Amino acid sequence: xxxxxxxxxxALLALVALYSLLGFLVLPGVTLRIANxxxxxxxxxxxxLERIELNPFSLELTLWxxxxxxxxxxxxxxxxxxxxxxxxxxxxxxxxLDAVELVKPRNEVxxxxxxxxxxxxxxxLPASEAKPDEPPSDPFPLRIGSIKLSDGYLHFxxxxxxxxxxxxxxxxxxxxxxxxxxxxxxxxxxLVAIGPNGGRIDxxxxxxLAPIASxxxxxxxxxxxxxxxxxxxxxxxxxLEDGVVSLDTHYxxxxxxxxxxxxxxxxxxxxxxxxxxxxxxxxARLASLEVSETSVDLVKQxxxxxxxxxxxxxxxxxxxxxxxxxxQKLFASQPAKATPKEKAEPATAEPTPExxxxxxxxxxxxxxxxxxxxxxxxxxxxxxxxKEPVALDVGPLNAxxxxxxxxxxxxxxxxxxxxxxxxxxLQAAGQVxxxxxxxxxxxxxxxxxxxxxxxxxxxxxxxxxxxxxxxxDLKVDLKNTAPLAFSVTGKAQVSQLHTLDxxxxxxxxxxxxxxxxxxxxxxxxxxxxxxxxxLQPYARFIxxxxxxxxxxxLLIPQPADAPAASQAKPAAASNDKPLGIHIGQIDINxxxxxxxxxxxxxxxxxxxxxxxxxxxxxxxxxxxxxxxxVKGKVDRYAPVTIKGALNPFNPxxxxxxxxxxxxxxLTTLTPYSGKFAGFRIRKGRLNxxxxxxxxxxxxKAENKVVVEQLQLGEKVxxxxxxxxxIRLAVALLKDTEGKISIELPVSGDLNNxxxxxxxxxxxxxxxxxxxxxxxxxxFIGGLVAGGGSEDLGNVSFAPGSSELNGDAxxxxxxxxxxxxxxxxxxxEIEGTSAQASDGPLIAxxxxxxxxxxxxxxxxxxxxxxxxxNASMLVVDNSDKPAMLEGIYRNRLKQQPPAxxxxxxxxxxxxxxREAVIKSWAESTALLRTLGQERASSIKDYLVDKGQLExxxxxxxxxxxxxxxSDGRVVTPMHLDAE
Numbered sequence: 001x002x003x004x005x006x007x008x009x010x011a012l013l014a015l016v017a018l019y020s021l022l023g024f025l026v027l028p029g030v031t032l033r034i035a036n037x038x039x040x041x042x043x044x045x046x047x048x049l050e051r052i053e054l055n056p057f058s059l060e061l062t063l064w065x066x067x068x069x070x071x072x073x074x075x076x077x078x079x080x081x082x083x084x085x086x087x088x089x090x091x092x093x094x095x096x097l098d099a100v101e102l103v104k105p106r107n108e109v110x111x112x113x114x115x116x117x118x119x120x121x122x123x124x125l126p127a128s129e130a131k132p133d134e135p136p137s138d139p140f141p142l143r144i145g146s147i148k149l150s151d152g153y154l155h156f157x158x159x160x161x162x163x164x165x166x167x168x169x170x171x172x173x174x175x176x177x178x179x180x181x182x183x184x185x186x187x188x189x190x191l192v193a194i195g196p197n198g199g200r201i202d203x204x205x206x207x208x209l210a211p212i213a214s215x216x217x218x219x220x221x222x223x224x225x226x227x228x229x230x231x232x233x234x235x236x237x238x239x240l241e242d243g244v245v246s247l248d249t250h251y252x253x254x255x256x257x258x259x260x261x262x263x264x265x266x267x268x269x270x271x272x273x274x275x276x277x278x279x280x281x282x283x284a285r286l287a288s289l290e291v292s293e294t295s296v297d298l299v300k301q302x303x304x305x306x307x308x309x310x311x312x313x314x315x316x317x318x319x320x321x322x323x324x325x326x327x328q329k330l331f332a333s334q335p336a337k338a339t340p341k342e343k344a345e346p347a348t349a350e351p352t353p354e355x356x357x358x359x360x361x362x363x364x365x366x367x368x369x370x371x372x373x374x375x376x377x378x379x380x381x382x383x384x385x386x387k388e389p390v391a392l393d394v395g396p397l398n399a400x401x402x403x404x405x406x407x408x409x410x411x412x413x414x415x416x417x418x419x420x421x422x423x424x425x426l427q428a429a430g431q432v433x434x435x436x437x438x439x440x441x442x443x444x445x446x447x448x449x450x451x452x453x454x455x456x457x458x459x460x461x462x463x464x465x466x467x468x469x470x471x472x473d474l475k476v477d478l479k480n481t482a483p484l485a486f487s488v489t490g491k492a493q494v495s496q497l498h499t500l501d502x503x504x505x506x507x508x509x510x511x512x513x514x515x516x517x518x519x520x521x522x523x524x525x526x527x528x529x530x531x532x533x534x535l536q537p538y539a540r541f542i543x544x545x546x547x548x549x550x551x552x553x554l555l556i557p558q559p560a561d562a563p564a565a566s567q568a569k570p571a572a573a574s575n576d577k578p579l580g581i582h583i584g585q586i587d588i589n590x591x592x593x594x595x596x597x598x599x600x601x602x603x604x605x606x607x608x609x610x611x612x613x614x615x616x617x618x619x620x621x622x623x624x625x626x627x628x629x630v631k632g633k634v635d636r637y638a639p640v641t642i643k644g645a646l647n648p649f650n651p652x653x654x655x656x657x658x659x660x661x662x663x664x665x666l667t668t669l670t671p672y673s674g675k676f677a678g679f680r681i682r683k684g685r686l687n688x689x690x691x692x693x694x695x696x697x698x699x700k701a702e703n704k705v706v707v708e709q710l711q712l713g714e715k716v717x718x719x720x721x722x723x724x725x726i727r728l729a730v731a732l733l734k735d736t737e738g739k740i741s742i743e744l745p746v747s748g749d750l751n752n753x754x755x756x757x758x759x760x761x762x763x764x765x766x767x768x769x770x771x772x773x774x775x776x777x778x779f780i781g782g783l784v785a786g787g788g789s790e791d792l793g794n795v796s797f798a799p800g801s802s803e804l805n806g807d808a809x810x811x812x813x814x815x816x817x818x819x820x821x822x823x824x825x826x827x828e829i830e831g832t833s834a835q836a837s838d839g840p841l842i843a844x845x846x847x848x849x850x851x852x853x854x855x856x857x858x859x860x861x862x863x864x865x866x867x868x869n870a871s872m873l874v875v876d877n878s879d880k881p882a883m884l885e886g887i888y889r890n891r892l893k894q895q896p897p898a899x900x901x902x903x904x905x906x907x908x909x910x911x912x913r914e915a916v917i918k919s920w921a922e923s924t925a926l927l928r929t930l931g932q933e934r935a936s937s938i939k940d941y942l943v944d945k946g947q948l949e950x951x952x953x954x955x956x957x958x959x960x961x962x963x964x965s966d967g968r969v970v971t972p973m974h975l976d977a978e
Contacts, residue, residue, distance in 0.1 A: 045069050062082045109155070151171065219249075283316060469494070657692050795812070
């Protein structure tokens with residue numbers, strides 16, 4: 001018995017020793033040899049495993065030093081691989097590993113230019129035998145208690161894009177617990193990957209292999225977008241300058257039946273970010289973009305974004321000459337690339353069921369944006385379609401958006417607040433819907449600089465928009481876009497509008513402010529305005545020498561092949577229904593106008609000031625005439641009234657207008673009297689009452705003319721003058737009070753093309769003069785003249801000045817007192833100037849005004865603040881020489897003599913100034929204006945200081961006289977009586 005036990009124990013020890021020998025020494029050595037032989041046989045690159053260790057008792061296996069690849073350039077390898085087999089694998093029905101540990105794994109993932117992957121070329125494996133299709137089997141039963149990956153190394157390089165992609169993670173650590181291929185078993189997983197260039201990855205969660213499912217959190221911190229941007233650049237031609245992205249999300253993935261992926265509580269941050277075009281011009285720069293409280297459901301095809309916060313985006317966009325946006329052209333320039341699948345499939349191949357299904361309309365994705373805030377954006381806009389490119393900066397722009405639904409199940413809320421240009425402001429708030437398109441917005445603007453429109457009006461009219469500001473408070477209701485249907489209500493204001501005739505460099509149309517209240521516009525139907533208020537409006541109208549007008553001069557002829565406006569209209573807008581226009585009221589406050597007729601010799605010019613009044617309701621759909629009540633003054637003193645009613649859309653149907661001019665100085669009408677009567681007017685005033693009544697095209701007009709104290713001047717040669725005894729007729733037509741009263745009734749049918757009002761008026765006047773000349777005794781009357789005892793008829797002025805000195809004021813005080821005591825007397829003032837003494841001084845004054853006007857234009861064009869008029873500016877002497885060059889050319893209509901180029905700056909400036917002064921010193925127009933100003937100074941003093949009635953002081957035509965020995969110029973005055 002004892003010997004049997006001894007033999008059994010010895011045999012057992014021998015077996016243990018043999019098991020140990022095989023397990024610890026023989027089996028690892030044989031396995032290592034076989035493994036290296038297989039690596040040498042099938043590997044395409046050097047491959048070697050250093051050693052294998054096996055503990056047959058604890059069932060622990062360790063592999064050391066696997067290296068596949070050239071020495072120093074290994075593509076796959078590790079320092080140590082450890083695995084521990086559990087004994088319960090013998091009866092549990094599954095391979096059970098207690099632990100698996102991989103230390104310092106190394107992997108090189110390299111895609112060549114032709115798309116081949118280095119890992120697929122490491123081994124030459126024998127071709128496998130074809131097997132009949134078998135139903136899918138259950139996965140091999142495997143359970144692993146713990147898997148650890150320590151100090152992993154991953155190098156990725158892709159040469160397929162136009163710019164190679166490369167990134168590295170040299171510190172990767174992975175831990176898995178309880179990994180199993182058995183159904184519904186979950187493993188706990190944690191991955192941390194860190195690279196030398198940033199972009200840390202943290203991945204925690206659970207993992208199931210049967211079915212494949214995972215849930216957890218994924219976090220990417222400060223990932224450099226340059227690492228993957230070449231993939232983007234090959235799709236869109238955008239060059240990345242800077243870009244850092246961070247991601248944090250919770251996810252759920254399940255592949256049991258279909259791909260189920262859910263991201264929730266996701267957040268993405270991009271800061272900073274900058275892209276440019278391939279040619280180097282900047283496209284966009286972004287300080288930060290944060291997307292949070294976001295979820296993505298792949299099954300429901302639903303993206304829900306809780307918050308978007310973005311700061312300081314700066315971007316550039318331009319409309320090119322061909323009408324395309326530069327961004328649009330940038331993307332259009334990118335060639336389309338065929339996918340490998342598209343290249344492999346012939347064009348005539350029958351579509352597979354999968355391809356057929358792909359062609360069918362798929363369920364659209366739904367994107368929900370709950371709360372979007374954009375702050376401090378800046379957009380640089382440019383329009384290069386115009387001859388002069390237009391640039392406009394929009395910003396700082398702040399925008400808010402809530403409740404956006406890409407499937408348009410509900411409208412979203414939009415709020416916009418931005419700057420426009422240098423000082424403009426634009427705000428919009430309301431609701432918008434995309435399908436169908438509609439919007440309801442409250443839009444307000446302040447100080448929008450209208451000069452940005454200059455480039456768009458320059459091709460059509462020679463007009464410079466010097467200034468203009470737009471403000472508005474509007475409600476916009478967009479109902480549809482095809483066909484376009486919208487309405488606008490609210491109010492608008494255009495202030496400081498100033499336009500300049502660029503041919504003559506003179507004001508054309510301007511106003512201080514225009515208010516449009518109660519605005520209501522329905523597209524294609526009606527425009528309604530409750531009230532239009534004009535503050536200080538001004539307009540200039542000129543008849544040229546050839547009988548054309550300044551408006552004709554400004555219009556630029558358009559080419560005959562230009563598309564007609566009607567061709568640009570959509571078919572839906574081509575109906576014949578006219579736009580309904582309703583204006584409840586037009587108020588005119590402190591208006592003015594200038595009129596000139598250059599077809600006359602001398603030229604005629606007059607000014608209308610202090611226009612105030614109202615025009616009643618205007619409506620082109622109602623036949624009710626609009627009431628008119630406007631008052632003003634001609635040349636400051638002559639009142640004008642216009643009252644009545646008219647229908648501006650059909651004046652032949654109904655018009656009832658009465659116009660009254662009182663105390664108009666007839667000297668201003670000298671050009672007309674010279675042309676038609678053959679005499680200048682030396683003195684006189686006109687009272688004119690016109691009443692025109694039109695009913696259904698039938699005219700009934702009453703014209704009453706009263707001329708006071710008319711005196712004709714010298715004869716003027718004119719081919720248009722009537723051949724009548726004008727002086728005799730005037731003398732006869734005067735009554736005992738020195739008045740000429742004429743009534744000129746006119747009636748007729750305005751629908752008759754042969755009927756004309758003015759020939760009838762002229763014929764009536766001609767007949768009246770003939771009757772007066774043929775029956776002189778019916779018009780005889782006489783005037784009694786008288787005068788004062790003291791000679792107060794001369795007023796002396798300093799050379800070049802229209803200011804009254806102390807002696808002149810004292811003399812005028814006496815004259816005013818004398819005239820008050822003699823109410824029958826009337827004073828005549830003959831404005832006088834002398835070229836010898838006045839010429840050089842008024843030329844110097846004219847040059848100073850030209851300096852001020854030129855500097856005023858420079859300030860306006862720069863957008864600087866300017867005073868009310870140029871005369872309030874002080875021009876620095878250092879700026880004057882540069883302006884003098886342009887003044888010389890404009891005034892003398894020639895270039896400076898070539899020999900002046902050799903002169904020094906001061907000497908050249910003196911020559912230029914001397915020539916300009918000489919030119920203006922000889923200007924008859926300037927001398928005449930000075931004479932008129934001297935006459936006005938005398939009258940203004942007598943009216944304002946002397947309290948003399950203005951209707952007792954008359955101007956007579958100015959004259960050029962001779963200066964006194966001391967240079968003073970005497971302006972004579974004359975007395976007359978009614």
